[in-house]
Amino acid sequence: MQSSSLSIGLKDDHHSIFLHGLKLVQYIDFSRNAFEDLFKISTFESQLDSLQSLILEGNLFTSIPLNLDGLSFLNFKNNKIAYLTTKEIDAIEVLFRKSNRTITVLLEGNPLVCTCASLDFVEWLFTTKVKLDSNGSYSCVENDGNITTTNAVYNHLRMMRIRCITTVWLIFSATLFGVLLLFILVGYRYFLDLTLLFQQKK
Template identity: 35%
Template sequence: MSMQTSLSYLDLSHNNIPSMDPDVRQTLDNLAAKHTVTLRLRGNPLTCTCQSLDMVRWLATTVVRLDGDNHNLAYDDDYDDNGRDYPCALEDGGMGSTGSVMAQWEAHWRRCVGLAFLTVSAVALLVQVLGLLLTYLLWSKWTYVRHAWRVLRHLRLPRRHDFQNDAVFVYADDDLELAMKLKQAVGNARPGLRLSLLMDEIMPGSYLPEGIARSVERSWKVVLLVTQTFLQDDWSGFSVLQAQGSISDTLPDRVLVLMVGPLQPWAAREPSHLSMRTLLRMIPESCVYHVPGAVTSRHNIWVTLGDRIASDPV
């Protein structure tokens, strides 16, 4: 609001004004410090709520001359300056006056500040609870969150052709020949698949755990060749853990398990056995295949396995 420096009389009566902007009040005070300024406010529906307490105090303390018209009000004994007393609507919807509110200023101020403090405290508590809940969800569902973020970022689920390999066969060192036969059998049943053996992914002289992790990360499906030899291999537990880490709610069938030949009962305290049992609980039952005897191309399982590797999420 722009005011001339020579302004000495301002009539705002009957203008349906509930409160006055702080900038306007400050401007009037600045003018009144230089010369006499008179303000008429009668006939306005002023409010005496928590939001307008500062205006009520201003009406009582400003050097601006006020021309109130409140002859029908019963004024508080401690406050009887009729020229500064205006009718106003109270917080509870009743009617009062700026003078009576000012006379009980401390009580009104404590009530309003207490309400504001309660609101701020409630909001702060809610933010803390939501923060703890969000932290728990991120911690407990980190794999899901990571893949969900990937989905949102790319606006689609990961696809087979996003990966370097359609499938990598993970096996024990002593099962290399068996793994080669499996790869050939699946490749013959489903031509065109990009199949890889673990040995193909590990560079000579490289660190074995890094090679295992890299082969899993690059592959659309991870085929674990589980034999009795695999369960006794020193690195089988690590391989199984890497396979577990690749599973998510958006890709629950990323790991395929081939149980080859007869297997001895799971040892309760054997780490590799425990990891394997955990993995089997994580993946769908349809992702577990049993090959009772020798690996031959006559098994229909290779067609089924090849189709599973080639499938994209719906």
């Protein structure tokens, strides 16, 4: 059911009746249907025991569903995913450990970022036993807008983490200095007001 504008029809499918009763379905392709994060994974409630391959390529997802029981193939290519969160990674790893077969996740074509927030995701790409397209080496954008690859970032991961920690401490120090300076200025202004008031009483 590619390019069928299903996001419109399923938007109000609150009781998941679209695929209800189809308990033997193993393969679903909902590519290019403008699905967003509000898409209900409960749509596949009847297929929880049978569904093995889920194709959601070319939609508008910024995250992946956390209820992935039974799946062995998940295609999220060409969506709007910046990186996978710890919860999403854990969900995939739990699925891998519970499964007796290879788990494949496709992420090519997403606008991935290689920033401090995504370093755990980058590390996972090259340490997981889950099968990834492009061997986990994807194009990504750094904080300064430069385009690099997850592989390049992983090769300098330790240096990146140190840089991120340093940046956090610099921001914290600058903020603390600003607060202290504000207190000093307010205190000095209060001191001047008291001095002026004392002189007027004389």
